[in-house]
Amino acid sequence: MMTGSTDMSPEQRVPEWGGDHLADPASADLDGDTLGVDPTELSDEDLIREMHSLHRTRLDTLRHAADSALANHLRRTAELETEYLARHPGREVDPSRLRDV
Numbered sequence: 001m002m003t004g005s006t007d008m009s010p011e012q013r014v015p016e017w018g019g020d021h022l023a024d025p026a027s028a029d030l031d032g033d034t035l036g037v038d039p040t041e042l043s044d045e046d047l048i049r050e051m052h053s054l055h056r057t058r059l060d061t062l063r064h065a066a067d068s069a070l071a072n073h074l075r076r077t078a079e080l081e082t083e084y085l086a087r088h089p090g091r092e093v094d095p096s097r098l099r100d101v
Contacts, residue, residue, distance in 0.1 A: 036076055039083035047087075051080050 039047060054077050061073045085091075 036079075039079050042083070044087070047080060047084060051077075051084065054080065 036050075037046075039050075042050065054073065058073070058077075061070055065073065
């Protein structure tokens with residue numbers, strides 16, 4: 001059994017995750033760009049492009065960004081990936097990516 005902070009998800013370990021300005025839409029910029037476009041409004045091409053961008057910057061954000069930037073990155077990644085999975089519930093799984101059970 002795990003104990004301490006290892007029991008928590010990355011989102012729970014980021015101090016700002018549950019209560020900083022990113023969780024409060026009222027504190028977003030007036031143009032609404034701070035939180036990004038609602039993933040449901042993106043075309044498939046735009047959704048994939050946005051996910052590529054997030055994955056390309058992932059390590060740098062994890063290692064060097066402020067906690068609030070990391071929290072925003074985690075939130076946005078979850079939103080986009082959740083939308084992708086909703087659109088592609090029967091996605092093709094590459095058999096070479098499977099492990100023997």
